[in-house]
Amino acid sequence: MPEISVPGSLPFCIRVMxxxxxxxxxxxxxxxxxxxxxxxxxxxxQE
Structure with missing residues (x-):
């Protein structure tokens, strides 16, 4: 589904649950x- 435009968000981010x-x-x-x-x-x- 398309993600809404959010200032400072990551471009082309695919989220998987x-x-x-x-x-x-x-x-x-x-x-x-x-x-x-x-x-x-x-x-x-964790770094």
Whole structure:
């Protein structure tokens, strides 16, 4: 679906949401953000 125009947003950003059944705990999940997409969720990015 088209994304609304937001000042300062990332151009050509493709967002993917996956639902996965797992026995792993939430703190064992690793969120992957590539390149400039790290700006979207700085609270989840581990340097």
């Amino acid at each position: 996956m639902t996965v059944n797992t026995t792993a705990a939430q703190n064992q999940m690793e969120h992957i953000y590539l390149n400039e997409a790290k700006k979207l969720r700085p609270d989840l990015v």
